[in-house]
Amino acid sequence: MKRSVLLWIIAFVLTILTAAYQRMTGPTYPLSGEANLNGKTIKYALDRTHGGEDNHLIKITTHDENITGILEWKRYKTSDEWTIDTMVYRSKEGWLTGLLPYQPPAGKLMYRIALEKNSNKVLLNNHLPVVIRFKGDVPIFIIIPHVILIFLAMLFSTRTGLEFFNNEPNYKKLAYWTFGLLILGGMIFGPIMQKYAFGAFWTGIPFGIDLTDNKTLIAVIGWIIALVAMKKTVNPKKWIIFASILMFIVYLIPHSVLGSELDYNEIDKNKNRIGQSVD
Numbered sequence: 001m002k003r004s005v006l007l008w009i010i011a012f013v014l015t016i017l018t019a020a021y022q023r024m025t026g027p028t029y030p031l032s033g034e035a036n037l038n039g040k041t042i043k044y045a046l047d048r049t050h051g052g053e054d055n056h057l058i059k060i061t062t063h064d065e066n067i068t069g070i071l072e073w074k075r076y077k078t079s080d081e082w083t084i085d086t087m088v089y090r091s092k093e094g095w096l097t098g099l100l101p102y103q104p105p106a107g108k109l110m111y112r113i114a115l116e117k118n119s120n121k122v123l124l125n126n127h128l129p130v131v132i133r134f135k136g137d138v139p140i141f142i143i144i145p146h147v148i149l150i151f152l153a154m155l156f157s158t159r160t161g162l163e164f165f166n167n168e169p170n171y172k173k174l175a176y177w178t179f180g181l182l183i184l185g186g187m188i189f190g191p192i193m194q195k196y197a198f199g200a201f202w203t204g205i206p207f208g209i210d211l212t213d214n215k216t217l218i219a220v221i222g223w224i225i226a227l228v229a230m231k232k233t234v235n236p237k238k239w240i241i242f243a244s245i246l247m248f249i250v251y252l253i254p255h256s257v258l259g260s261e262l263d264y265n266e267i268d269k270n271k272n273r274i275g276q277s278v279d
Contacts (some may be wrong), residue, residue, distance in 0.1 A: 003165070005094075005167060007075060011155055017152070021150060027134065027178055028048050030045040033124070035237065036230065037115055046130045048132050051135050051137050060087070060096040061096075064090060067089075068087070069091075069115050071084075071113065073110065075109060075264045076107075076110050077108075077263075085099070087113075097114070105135050105260075106260070106275070107133070107134045107264070108132065109134075111129060112125070112129050112130065135198060136196050136197050146192075154180055154247065158244065158248060161245060162244075171237070175226060175240055175243075179223045179227060181243060182216075182219060190213070190216055205217065
């Protein structure tokens, strides 16, 4: 096998592993677990993200109409009292269901669930609240190219760094492909997705602390430095490897960490001001 082909295979495997790690460790990945109630094991997956302008349906599969459920929820980072709802059993599917009310884009709710049967009670997720973030509905024709382009950008970035191990390293074409894919996926389709989901094209520096936007910006800056070094220095290898490692590190950061978040307290203050001015 040619060394170049082997390096592509290694780059592909590393990219797949990085993407899986980033996704599964992020704050939007469902919280899965199991609970034991009256000798019955109940498996669950508690959602932490919702897209669209409808309420979010919570589903706990029990296949037992005698198991009841209580869903409690309130707005995230507020002093609201918990709203308590009785969950509804759907005999056809075997689900206990509850609804979380629609929130504006970037709005978050905390929720927790308790199941009961024959006076025995179990608290899912050790009764620790689960945080779910609401977002706008992003069209599939935006999601698909964004995901593909970002994946390819990471693949080419990793492969560019691995070019160091080739007998006769040739970084130029790989570096330009990396930068082009990163710009398309991260700086064009990324902000479009952000606009659909949260109503703003960019919420990173200097407008906010959205880590997804900021880590994309850091990766872009790293590759700009590498491309400038290719033009200005005789041996830009160290800068290219630096850019590749930098992008690998920032893309290990879980997806949507420090993402867009609605400040309910500020909204409530504005409502109170408007109410006072009307009075």
